[in-house]
Amino acid sequence: MSLNLQSVQGTMLIPLWGRATASEKNPEILNDKEAIEIIKGFDFDFTEIAKTFGEYGGISYIVRARKIDDTIRAFIEKHPRATIVNIGAGLDTSFSRVDNGTLNWYNLDLPDAIAFRQSLIPDSPRNISIAKSFFDVSWFDDVIFNEGDGILFISAGVFYYFQENQLREMFQEMALRFPGGELFFDAESKLMLKTSNRTVEKTGNKGAKMYFYVNNPKVLECWSTRIKVLSSEPYFKGMPTNKLWESGTQLMMKVVDLFKLMKFVHLRFEKIC
Template identity: 30%
Template structure:
């Protein structure tokens, strides 16, 4: 039935909240992102079990990381002729529709049940769906990078739900399969381990430079504090936390680069 709302299972709250945050921001006057596809998805979903506060700390963090990663990927795409983007833990992400992807081969990877839910919303597109876990050894097998194409890996709102050994395994897999790839993801401070919106964070990191210790083939390019964006909308307590050295880096966005094989010692 055309007017029937699509059900989002209760276990998918972590999928729904980022989608709703982007949709609500799009409807906001002078919103920092425009995501018409998220608005469309939200209008088709049964949201009776969910509440999203557009001014909450978690929502502002989602918007900050979305904006920063969108902008950084757009910069890379503007400097290359062709690219391959692999979106790990894609959930209900709509980045493909937000940025210019004319010369991009795009892959969305998530667990089989999430990919099925995603297909209900997305329908038939040029996106390649991979219904696997990032811990499966085979998840890179079907990804065609081509000769000389830029490769971008996104793991937004994902890696903190895995233990450090699993995170290391994922980064090692990326470094092995995608030389010179750019990797974007977010991290939390160890203080926030075992905390989260609806699922516990299992991994955190204090010094982002220590990410390079997880594999000798990766190097840190840049990091951003999520509190560096949308300062004017932050409650006063959050503004104070974003100033204090001990708390301003509680949640960060990371850009790693896989080194060229010839440059690895």
Template identity: 65%
Template sequence: MEKKPILQVQTVQNTMLLPLWGRAVASEKNPEILYDKQAIDIIKNYDYNFKNVAKTFGEFGGICYVIRARKIEDAIREFIRKYPRGTVVNIGAGLDTSFSRVDNGSILWYNLDLPDSIAFRRSFIPDSERNISIAKSLFDTTWFDDVKFTFEDGIFFVSGGVFYFFKEQQLREILRIMARRFPGGELYFDAESRTAVKKSNNMIKKTGNKGATMYFYVNDAKKFQSWSSAIKLVSCEGYFKNIPFNKQWSLRLRLMMRMSDWTHMMKFVHLRFLK
């Protein structure tokens, strides 16, 4: 078997294995939400001990990862219904496999991530003509020139589990620049409250990774509109809203989901860059 690249343990990049594990494990049990065959195949063929991850995140964590993929993909499908030849940029793509499920045969898709992350990704998921990787940091704005799009066909940015690792000042600045460069574009991503981010930091450390501190949180999504007059909040909704419940889920699991939405601990934020 071909030897795969190794991710350094004490890094943010290493966290890409967490959603991969979650989608593989939870999608087998919850195919009505999302079924990720690529993730399942990668887990089977990658020599990594996920026992500590499974013990730390458990069933709820796995379901959260598969729901995150489903919600982001639903948002992408809504976008490409309006813009069938649009461009999608997946920020911090890691080992995301969404393109294989949402591709309509005409969209142009970019996976943006750090060079070592893209090298790791390509060892499992090769690029194709319309599914292209960009090995650069989000903050290296030269990637703007690597993305092909037209204002008429639209551009949609998505990011799953990434913005947490940035400080607010960093994110504020890059979103201001993106809003100016991509007027009419949209951005969809997940976020947590300050309390939830503290809990997530503790869980990541329990996996043995002490080099991936989470900073960014969202208690009130309206704050994004104060960052720039070109940024508009389209929506902010509960993490588990409109997700079909599996009858086999325990009462405890369902209560955790309802409590999360009720207390606004986890959410999805949709922004638009005004023209």
């Protein structure tokens, strides 16, 4: 199965590389055994990606995965039979790390991305793929869940690629369809988004421009009375650090958090009586 590397879908190889290489060196942050195994058997030259993203890039990917894992674990501790929907799943391997034996998981992505994913990560009875666009609301019907068991939507490095008006409309639709559900995702500031676009272009991918940014998460509450911001946390906050990391990596992490260049946003779709 081939993948168009000049596309948004093509970017799924970057976090896979990041999680595999950085988790081998930093298992105290993330131990992504599945990503490591996939990379070992994957016939692709990651030299350009490694050169472009470097140590800091790899660490940013394992931190993102760790923050999402922690959020899922906290959610399923309260809702052991919860439904998790991974928006823009790509080659994400979170299920293998957080599965409690009772949760139900859906991987949502475009048809070619899902076909590529399934060639490397097969579906299982509680880990099912949905080959549709995020904006095709028919996927709502593909998600079988019990409202009382809870539903959590996660999205890693995906919303950047969409226009704000597109996301506003989808968040409104989700709030109506999944009252009580929660959404956890990462976002960048407007300034950081410009830097990220230049970085991705350096890998040779000219077809994955990013548009969406979040400077003040509270603005999202203006999108709908049903949207409540539960938290917004600096990207690297609370993560262990290593004195052996390059000085540039440590400095960048401090700058990112100090100026709120990257963050995690946690929303809830409120029930309206």
